[in-house]
Amino acid sequence: MMQISSTFGTLSAGDAGASAGARPTWPVGALGALTALSLAALLIALAAAGLDARTLNGESVWAKPARFAASFALFFATLALVAARLSPRAQASRGLRAAVAVLAAAFLYEIGYIHVQAARGVSSHFNFATLAAEIHFALMGIGAVALMVYVGAIGVLAGRDSDARLGPGLRRGVRLGFLWSAALTILAGVSIALMGGPLTGAPPPDAAALPLLGWSGAVGDLRPAHFLALHAMQAGPLLGLWADRRGWPVARVRQALLSYAALTLAVYAQALAGYPLLAL
């Protein structure tokens, strides 16, 4: 294990969470590096947004790359913080190594393609203009599902790792949050793909949308549900941390996360029924 960590030690962006002075094994360091790469991608998108007048669907062509990069930064930071608390055995496990390898590959492909398409001024998702664009869209879908499946897998791995430095509430929060996130994000994402877009109605041409997020204020939009689903992986651990600090029983974490999942499903149903999250 020490051999692995010294070989890949230079990759690690932050080993503050590693136990008692030991260097993190490469999957933990790689998750830190992927967080930094996401922030670099965000910086490029923001710089480009300030220098590019082109728009797509009423917003800067760089709005979407920026949203994806910010979202990936939060995604990998969460995973890195959780992975840093796993036992050395779990950190070096084949399961975590496979998960991080798949996450890295899917992320690099997805963020790379989204940035390239923005640079070309065309859309990345739902682009059927050429065969290549269609294939890329399909591959991104597969990549997105893979990302979420492995988040769920890491949640299970953390839940089972009895030597992990996780309090009882945090352990439950990580496991359930990651699992809910995987299941509900795949549900929302597949729904968006099958319906040919996030909107469940035809908005009037001058329809209002939420700033930054771009969610429709006129018709049903599946993106709020996708947002809540994706961020269950932050909500779960944060709730668990709070529960441990307050000395809440573990059952309350489970109940609260069940409510969160129910809320997500309600927002999902609201969009399917054709109503906007907030009518603007």
Place this chain on the structure above:
Amino acid sequence: MSWEGLYSLLNLSAVFGWLLLIAAPRHWRLLGLVPRYVVPGAIAVVYSGLMAAHYAQSGGGYGSLEAVRRLMAHDPVLLAGWAHFLAFDLVVGVLLAERMDRVGVGRVLQAPALIATFLFGPIGWLLGLATEAGARWRGRLVAEA
């Protein structure tokens, strides 16, 4: 901001970095970070944005002189090219200064190589290497004497 305005801003920040590198006291560590990281970093961010936003639009490429001409015919990409010069020349200048410091070249003797790097990149780099080699040779002569 117009491209001309952005050009002036980039030039100004590069000149500021070069002035610090050539004239500022080395023992103020924080000041040293400006030419080393702050100025090249800021220019690099602008470069990234310009290229991401305008490379594809220009219709040019790297494959032939004609493709490069198409790139440079597009003002924001031309500006990105200039930003590339500014950032990389300064980074090379920092490396040269560090190497010349290490072999004990005085600040006044460093100046010609650094100024040449600012104005004519590769010429200054050659001059810097020559200055450094001269200092090493002098050091050997002194040691043998």
